[in-house]
Amino acid sequence: MIATLMALSLMSSAQPGPSFDCARATSASERAICADPILSALDRDMAAAYAAAWARISPAARRALRSDQQAFLRVRENVEALDGQPAMDGVANLGDQMAVRSSFLNQIRRPSRGDLIGVWGNVSGGVSIRQVEGGRLIAEITTANPVNGSWICQVEIAGRVTGGRLTGRPASDPAVTISIIRRDGFIEVSETASGESAITPGYCGHNGYVAGTYLPVRAQ
Numbered sequence: 001m002i003a004t005l006m007a008l009s010l011m012s013s014a015q016p017g018p019s020f021d022c023a024r025a026t027s028a029s030e031r032a033i034c035a036d037p038i039l040s041a042l043d044r045d046m047a048a049a050y051a052a053a054w055a056r057i058s059p060a061a062r063r064a065l066r067s068d069q070q071a072f073l074r075v076r077e078n079v080e081a082l083d084g085q086p087a088m089d090g091v092a093n094l095g096d097q098m099a100v101r102s103s104f105l106n107q108i109r110r111p112s113r114g115d116l117i118g119v120w121g122n123v124s125g126g127v128s129i130r131q132v133e134g135g136r137l138i139a140e141i142t143t144a145n146p147v148n149g150s151w152i153c154q155v156e157i158a159g160r161v162t163g164g165r166l167t168g169r170p171a172s173d174p175a176v177t178i179s180i181i182r183r184d185g186f187i188e189v190s191e192t193a194s195g196e197s198a199i200t201p202g203y204c205g206h207n208g209y210v211a212g213t214y215l216p217v218r219a220q
Contacts, residue, residue, distance in 0.1 A: 016040070019047035029073075029080040032094060042098040049105035057110050057215070061185030064213045065108070071123045072101055075146045082147070091148045107217040116166055116180060120187050120214035125153070127180070127189065127214050129166070132158075137166050139180055141189065141210045151205030173202030178210065187214050 020043070022034035033039040050069060054062055079097055082088045092100065104121060111118060116137060120127040125143030132138055136158055144152045157168030157178050166180045175197040179190045191211045193201060200206050 018043035027077050027080075029077045029094060032080055039095055039098070042095055042102070046098050046102045046105065049102045053105045053108040057108065058185035060183060061110075061215060064183075064186045064215055067213065068122050068215065072146070075123060078147045087148055087150065104217070108215050109218055111185060111216040114182075116161065116182050116187060119217050119219045121217045122212055122214050124212065125210070126217070127187065128219075129180070136160055139166060139168075139178075141178075143204075143208065143210050143212075145205075145208070151208035153201070153204035153208040153210050155201070155203035155210060170201075170203055173197050176201045176203075183213075186216065188212075189214065 016037070018030075018033050018040040020030065022030075025031050025034050033043050050065075053065060057065065076094065076097055079088070079091070080094050083093070101123075104123075107121070116129045116139075117131055118129060120129070123146050125141070127139060127141045129137055129139045137160070138156060138158045140154075140156045142152075142154050155170045155172060155178065157166070157170055157180075159166055159168040164182055167177060169175075169177055173193075175195055176191055176193040179192070181188050181190075189211050191201065191209060200208065201210075204210070
């Protein structure tokens with residue numbers, strides 16, 4: 001799949017460089033991209049996917065998208081900086097990371113509903129919210145360290161929406177309260193915990209979290 005994406009990227013444009021000016025490249029990832037035509041093509045594809053996603057969503061969601069893309073660029077830099085180290089064994093390389101990011105950006109859409117129901121995602125993972133019998137909602141959240149997967153979180157909450165907010169305590173760690181609220185074109189997830197759960201919730205690996213802003217994506 002990645003090889004195919006790379007081949008398509010190379011054929012998609014005759015432009016020799018990435019989406020940014022290599023004369024101003026300062027970071028390790030930028031220099032690596034400028035030195036490799038395949039990485040340059042993947043960077044152009046990602047920039048095009050970002051621009052297309054930007055055009056599809058609301059102004060408020062664009063701010064969330066910009067923040068998520070900045071987070072990805074930090075991830076990209078860490079991936080390049082840690083390349084070859086034991087912590088990165090079996091982890092996707094710089095090109096694979098950009099190909100996956102482009103795929104995510106292409107899935108972003110303007111939500112068709114005005115409530116919480118749907119599939120939402122960000123650089124770290126995703127939230128799936130569905131309605132069940134009795135009008136209750138179930139939210140399933142999965143996140144992981146986007147650099148190397150060193151932690152993974154998997155949690156589910158269920159309840160009714162009150163004041164536009166879904167709030168619940170996961171069975172895997174009742175000391176944590178997870179809250180999900182709908183904003184203009186995206187959702188925000190927050191975690192409130194006490195005791196040891198405030199350091200690492202029972203549903204997460206060390207230093208893991210699910211809190212953050214999630215953008216609407218197509219269901220797979």
